[in-house]
Amino acid sequence: MALTSTLSGRTALVTGGARGIGAAIVRDLVDRGASVFFTYLSNKDLATDMCRKLSSGSQRVVAFQADACDRASDGKIVSAVLEAFPAGIDILVHNAGGSVVKPLEDLTYEEYRRVYELNVAAPLFLTQALLPNLKRPGRIILIGSTGARLGMFGGSLLGGAKAGVEGMMRTWAQELGPKGVTVNCVCPGATDTDKMAKGAPEVIEKYFKARTPIEQRLGRPEEFATVVGFVASDDARWIAGKCILAYGGHYMI
Template sequence: MGADRLQGKTALVTGGSRGIGRAIARRLGRDGATVAVGYARDAVAAEEVVAGIRADGGRAFALPAALGRHGDAVALWEAFDARIGEYAPAGGVDIIVNNAGIGRSSDLAGLTEEEFDEVFAVNVRAPFFIVKHGLERLRDGGRIINISSGLARLAMPEIMAYGATKGALDTFSLNLAQQLGPRGITVNSVAPGIIDTDLNAEFLGDPEARAWAASVAALGRVGAPEDIADIVAFIASDDARWMTGRVVDATGGSRL
């Protein structure tokens, strides 16, 4: 893709300060989009992402976006509105990437109601209301990209609540695609497998665990954040204009 593929577009990436979100924000910035880098707690990391995008010649700003509480989506969009005019006087947004999420949960025996509520609040409720309150800002022909997981289709009982949130997110994508199609807005899920991020650093630091994770994928290696970011960049571009309501498998062919 060319550096100007998303020129004139504005993107919001939640959870953009680390891991997959960081790679997505950097890639969309390189493709020409102005990127709002959402973060929950680590403002320093978010500003590092912003600095990296700017160093590549792009435009970006950090956006505080703590999720999981009632009113979080309204607060996010209020913060967005307060900053976007500095970069795009017309305001609005073209690409919403719902990436932020809690990556793990306890097994059925250990799962508490509080943990269940928290993982669903961040992984499902937040994207739902980010879209609900963002629709008045999302331009026709826009993109909504929800970061799901291969665990929406693969059994892993030890973190089943997490997997259930991603299944719900895929259903959300499907219904949004139907509802927003008349506006030319596409909605898709991207479902990564095991990705080499700081979240998985301890697990993948064990050579045996890394070897197992690589063996699960048909392509024979552990995924990198950039593998997911490049897929997201394609979906965000006009090249993917005729694809909506889909779950894009980004697991490297895990457990085929």
């Protein structure tokens, strides 16, 4: 069987697509031939520049400012997507996320609410709002984290929220599979992004590098994005309800 990983003629929505892993996912989907609508939180200049550089010919790249934690934004995102792509979309990638890394005794209720709103409620309700306009066959890809499977110090919120993402993914795969939509989760480990550079102490970075058998380094956003691109393609038509770890072998789990 010939590989068909091209996404020519497809349209995708990527949340949190202006920076880091999200931007790499947008670029990979575009490289495969897709047109992409992506959301961003605050950096309009960066998002606009991405659209200008990546749009070409019949391929459109459209950016939309939205706070993933604001449930009122779901309808606005769907309206903007349909304005850009009236026929709907083929691929939905829930990349927007984030967490607070603190010991259990230091966590606050507001931090809990923010992390679970961003990582669990946001993909749930945006998927619900967009589902009538997701083409069949369709792809839903959630971005998880190895933190859901590892006992990471200070990772109560990250681990709990991303475990919830995995649980939703399996349920959606059962519910939506008969309707022609595959649902999967792709999980990065420690990745060399601006967020990682700002948020992780040097000792944590050294720890991840030392425990990663492939070249003993952090992952690169584009290496993770290629896995998402594959899962979005027809080559992954028989993969559903699966959590795929792309993390250089950091822990064999």
